[in-house]
Amino acid sequence: MKNILYIALTLCVGLGLMSSCAEEDSKYTVDLSGENSTAPTVSNPASGTADLSEDAAAEVFEVFEWVAADYGAPVAVTYVLKMDVNQDFSTATDLVTTEELLASPTVKQVNDGAIALGAATGEQLDLYFMVVSQINGVEESVLSGTEMVRTVTPYEVVIDYPTIYVPGAYQGWSPGAENGRLYSYDFNKQYAGVIRVIDAANPTGDVSFKVTPEPAWDLAWGGVLTAAGTGYTGDLDPSGGDFSVAPGVYAFSVDTDAMTIEMTKTDDWGLIGSATPGGWDNDTDLLYNGQLRVWEITVDLIEGEFKIRANDEWVSDYGDDNGDGTLEAGGANIAVSEAGNYTLQFDLTGLTYTMTKN
Known part of the structure; x- marks a missing residue:
């Protein structure tokens, strides 16, 4: 069965010496089956191993050039260079969006995109690329070109995710502060993160805040939330x-396309133990680092032991049975052999942690 689209375009038809014009609707039939339409075709397809190097982060990874898509009608077309770690492009990220017939993503763009898609740093993998076209404003008009594959080894880096901000009473109403950021892990308009929304001056009272797209007050979103x-x-x-x-x-889950916000209460993690400022009686709160997706703290510790636990209670806690940097639920206390200032980071997805003496 043919995939047919009927498109109405409004053309400006000149009258006289272009002194005025009249609108005229022209209807076109667009066949997306491939019989009378052609997807964008990359004119310089490459394969094999490509270099990803932090030293070359700002350089062009590769110049992708393609022949224009043909819809059989004079329509405006946008092209997207997509990349995925899966050959079926089920989790693809958009590297470049353009109306031109080429794209030149940087090494950093490709490396960051690969890591965001779950690629492990220091390990070789195949990345799949594809150019797709779409008639502007017509979602059903996508034509996909043939895939290209490059073998790369991503390097470790802190990814510069798109960011929005959540200034409020809990952090001094400071847009741009480290405490109060949400990140778009898929480089789109959907932002997520975990924030402790508690005002230290009034820890049991309701907390006010807003959302800003920039670390400034030029534009701020508010409104009424429904429980x-x-x-x-x-x-x-x-x-x-x-x-x-x-x-x-x-x-938090914020969608700046749909202009919606959702918040769900989640676990509040902290340190407890003889090595911590609060001993075994009081938790020392961790902060969630959304850019690294870890719970962390920089804190003075003394010789002793500690664990991490959720919500100031012994319902969910982690330790380290083997002293190897791996977290086990209910595991053994983690030893601190020397007093000092430490930076601790806990990955509760990968169940690993680091403890670095500063």
């Missing part, structure tokens, strides 16, 4: 007042 389950939902309103929520640690 939903263990959290809240609402819309981002540029003329709205402060958001207000009960104190707690929340997993």
